[in-house]
Amino acid sequence: MTTVSTDQVASIRAVLAGDVGTFDRITGRLSSEERDARGVLVAAAFAEAAHRRFAKAADPSAAVIQFVSDLRAQHPLTGDFDQHTAERLLLATFTDESISDVPDETKGSYYMLLLAGIVKVVGLSEAQLDAFLEDARKLADEWLAADAS
Template sequence: MIKPDLIDYVRTMIQGDYAANESVGARLDAEGWDGFPRFLAALFFVAVDRRFGETADRAGVIRFVADLRAQYDGGPEIGAEDAESLILSTIDPSLDYAISQEMIGRIQAATVQKIFTDEALADAELEALLTEAAQLASRN
């Protein structure tokens, strides 16, 4: 089961409610972030599938990653080749990658935020996507 605070953390991040996001983040720092990597991976899958589907081409992914890195300028570095590889391997699971866990987390978080923010999702849509990802992450 994914903790509600993990869902709240992502919701407030995507909605740009930074005060609430910091508050939820502080609670998670105190209580623990258990389950977050699994939830983030599920969100990443949902976001990439939503943005690219199963038929994305490499050029589209490269353009997306270039936009992502430009938008993320000033934050922790995201490797272009790493981001492209991770996204493409989500679209085509036969592709392999060798990326550090830290970089994977950065790429996943930035990608989720960009895709869901760019879409300017209505609250109900965002809730449905967060619920879908929480259900995916809760599977054994």
């Protein structure tokens, strides 16, 4: 059974801390299977962060729309960033919003970008970030175990 490794967690932590060099070094050591498991970790961390940040808002949809708008205003995003797709991915973590039409590669890119945005806005301490990533790791391990069954 595949589980999330310390290196995979460290690589995501590096991205969230803005340390691209460490991310690249760790990524260079990961096998294809390990990179896939790291993708599951990113999805789990994204889902956990989005749910914590927006699910209990008085108006979750409005909070998501405002967050994505603020993210775009503070960090001009280039390329094919689509605000509506970002909003749908966030809402899908705690609603019945279908995202089956969004390609996996797009989901992965948006998950990481939005995760980084949420972590930055929330302003987690080092200890809080470690605890958050450990929760995400446990969730990812559950998903990987279920997928292996």
